[in-house]
Amino acid sequence: MIPENSKQSEHSAAGLSLSEEDILDAMRHIPGYLDITTADFRMLYELAYRHAQERLFGNIQASQLMRRLAPLPQELPLDQAVLRMAESEAKGLAVVEGTRVVGMLTETDLLRQLGVNRFAQLLQGLLENKVQIGPCCRRVQVAEAMTSPARVIPQDAGFEAMLRAFRSHGGRSMPVVDARGNYLGLLLRKDFLSSCQGERL
Template identity: 50%
Template sequence: MSSTTNDDPLHATGDELPELELNDEDILDAMRHIPGYLDISTEDFRAIYHLAHTHALERLFRRVHATHLMLPDIQPLYPDTRLDVAAQQMVAQGRKSLPVVDENNCVTGMLTETDFLRRLQVDSFLELLLQLVTDQSRFTHRCHETQVCEAMTAPAITIAEQAGFREILHTFHRHEGRSMPVVDDQGHLKGLLLRKDFIKAHHLEALL
């Protein structure tokens, strides 16, 4: 079968849902395995396949919402948390990014590993390691004196807890991050949706 044009299965365009594209050889081979005579063109066969695929996904996933796939027990960060403390919390939770919330538990931003590197003015963790060897005190001071609100990405791209397959797909399509905060109607944090969990739950690994 022909390959997809993008390595990320979430990068479907428009209202198209990710699927494997059939070429004429695929279709003709399938038709040869159907007993009897099949009076249908390859274009008609392909059109039926695309429609059936879309309807099947809609049927299978219409009841799946972000709240079913999210990690519910995330400990968020706060704007005035120091970067060194934030790093400790991210490591303790095994996360590469964490949502930042205000005193009302409303999401105000997202702190990622990339934000750390940007704030510390390095391009990679290897460069960070090398500079720590030569001048650890400078980085220690910067992390201790910098608050999360100074380094985080804001505003955060969030997803509603009742968002379905299509909305999640399209949001991840325009969002390059590994995860998104899941929020209720008032913007309160409810959990964290990981890109890898969404891909795995919908068996999209086969398109990679």
């Protein structure tokens, strides 16, 4: 689960803090005596920033942005998981035990199963006939290959929480879960980013 930080650290995480020199420099750009202290200006700025953030992103929730992609049962053989991933638009799928999320299976996990780190190394192995895909994929179950535990995000996570989650986590997607940890859908980083674009900013 995402740790819920305090409001304070949430702000510093969003890069909100202005230095004294930042404010003084801005004040020098405005001719005339400004009847405000730097401390009051900072307070105004932070409150206005928070208000703007709520106006722009206040209504976004992870559950609105997620895709309802079918998850992989953890006992599924890897070759069938590969078929499902090939059909899916995501580069990774959530792995479930029943309805509970237990991990993520990504393309990186598959490469690791084949003993390589990068796609180009896989191609090299295939060219040189050193990598055998079939036997490995039929023998192994998803649960053995997946990354576990998965970084999940609650369905009601807002803009700040999603931003923090993607910032602290290298993955392209995260399973969205309800309060009991049941799988609901997959939040893709690209969907989150495109929701931040355009006329809203």
